[in-house]
Amino acid sequence: MDVEKLRRMAGAVRTGGKGSVRRKKKAVHKATTTDDKRLQSTLKRIGVNSIPAIEEVNIFKDDHVIQFINPKVQASIAANTWVVSGSPQSKKLQDLLPGIINQLGPDNLEHLKRLAEHLQKQAPAANRKQDENDDDVPELVPGETFEAAATENQAK
Incomplete structure (x- = not known):
């Protein structure tokens, strides 16, 4: 390619005018984990303990079921608090009935x-x-x- 053509292309890329101030510091975007940290600290105050080896959690609500597969389950018996975290799936009760009966x-x-x-x-x-x-x-x-x-x- 022609050197002159490359210079024109490079000049067109500049966002500010000649002599514009460059950004001195890179903008760092914070993740929105503050709510999660706040929740975890509150749960720690209550005295929630993790319960291992739970493969599935089903929450029955009217004629549908909220199902968590491989969830993270935490409980505090004294505070009567259970925390189930993971990705939920909402399903009809009739679809899950045969598999749930034996459980x-x-x-x-x-x-x-x-x-x-x-x-x-x-x-x-x-x-x-x-x-x-x-x-x-x-x-x-x-x-x-x-x-x-x-x-x-x-x-x-």
Whole structure:
């Protein structure tokens, strides 16, 4: 390349005018970890201890489950405080039900039965609403067309 052309290109890159003051100090961007540090110091004051070897945490809420896989779990029994940190996933209860049953103890099995009964009560109500909407559609006999069925229905 031509040296003259390179000088023109280098001159075009300059952001300030000739004789502009250069930045003397590089701007250091602070990470927003102050909230995390403040939370950790508060938890340390409460006396929270880490609980190792927990592979999964499920939090049941109405008809969905908040699931943490490989979370960091900390607890303070005296302060009745549990801290679960990690990446959560929200899933429907019906999707997780088969895998959760074998993990629950006998105390929680009764709660799960009540939850399943509640979901069964809700399902027929949803099906009834669909059946009510289906009444508007006439039943077709093989060989008939929609137009013929519609004119018959209007005649009735």
